[in-house]
Amino acid sequence: MTEKTFSAGDKVAWDHSQGQTTGHVIRKQTTPTQIKGHKVTASKENPEYIVESDKTGARAAHKPEELRRRN
Template identity: 55%
Template sequence: MTNEFKAGDKVQWESSQGTVHGTVKKKLTAHTTIKSHEVAASREHPEYLVVSDKTGAEAAHKGSALKKA
């Protein structure tokens, strides 16, 4: 089962510090770099650029790692 999200969706994900809440900024469908981290996103395997509500940090996550908040 794949999870589909759109810009503006409120989501949560697990990190080493616990549950993080944030917002989807955009769907990534092409290879990109975020803070020197290579993101191997594609149309077949999209990832989502999310912004943490608490810190404002951006990160890319697969849809399977995100849940609607």
């Protein structure tokens, strides 16, 4: 399986409990970190992407398979 890759600034969409959200990629995270008290267990083998919501400006980490490119 080919890993989805994104770059900073890429426009993306993802699903959450209230529906779909759109935003953009801030960066690829390859080390563990925390966002608003939530652990992000990213690693080089299992990277996550830090994304920012267009609507709220909130940042979150998502696995590549959870993100979809948008125009």
